[in-house]
Amino acid sequence: MATLTPKRLNLTLSFHLENPVPPSIASSKKLWSQMPREQRALAARHFFDPESKTNAMLRQMAIAAIAKSRNSRESSIRKGTREQLENWLSNNALISEEVADTVIRLYLLHTQLPMIESFLDDLQIPHTHGLIEESFDTSSLPADQLAAAATRLTERFGPENAHLYLAYTAAQTGDWAETVRKIPLA
Numbered sequence: 001m002a003t004l005t006p007k008r009l010n011l012t013l014s015f016h017l018e019n020p021v022p023p024s025i026a027s028s029k030k031l032w033s034q035m036p037r038e039q040r041a042l043a044a045r046h047f048f049d050p051e052s053k054t055n056a057m058l059r060q061m062a063i064a065a066i067a068k069s070r071n072s073r074e075s076s077i078r079k080g081t082r083e084q085l086e087n088w089l090s091n092n093a094l095i096s097e098e099v100a101d102t103v104i105r106l107y108l109l110h111t112q113l114p115m116i117e118s119f120l121d122d123l124q125i126p127h128t129h130g131l132i133e134e135s136f137d138t139s140s141l142p143a144d145q146l147a148a149a150a151t152r153l154t155e156r157f158g159p160e161n162a163h164l165y166l167a168y169t170a171a172q173t174g175d176w177a178e179t180v181r182k183i184p185l186a
Helices: 030-035 037-047 056-070 074-076 082-090 095-111 114-122 145-158 159-173 177-182
Strands: none
Touching: 030 095, 030 159, 037 082, 037 095, 037 159, 056 074, 056 082, 056 095, 095 114, 095 159, 114 145, 114 159, 145 159, 145 177, 159 177
16 A cells, blocks of 8 residues: 655745745745644544544644644543544644655545545555555656646645645645646646
8 A cells, every 4th residue: 555755845836825935945844833723624534533543642742742732741631522622633844754645644534535536546646545556656647637636636625625635635745746736626
């Protein structure tokens, strides 16, 4: 099964999000901080879902970040209800790169899977439930083909989630960053 591994890079995109996005998006952490509150709340819900396969260590990292931002002890945060944890996480922009990566990935895979699969199918990229197969070389896609598919994705599914997915994917693959940077996202 495919996995997504974070890679850091500089990426310039224009988003229609709550807060203006700075010209350089280098990480999942920055993407998380720029997501609208509603998206972060839904992402946090998936992250703390007992059915989720979220790693216990990542949950602990999120709890530590919440405690730090609230000037509280981790033990008192752990005693919070699931709804409180979700609320605290969605209001917290100070989470680690690993937690931000997982929360965004869960959000996209749980709420935007048809969009992701449509994009990957359009490009004939082998995937399993929206995760690109490890054997696929993302650098093998022609830039013009990627740009055209990204434009169709934005037109078909709207800019907000399409832009988030494209920025997240570009940050993950690194190979697509230059192409995605040039895509008109308005």
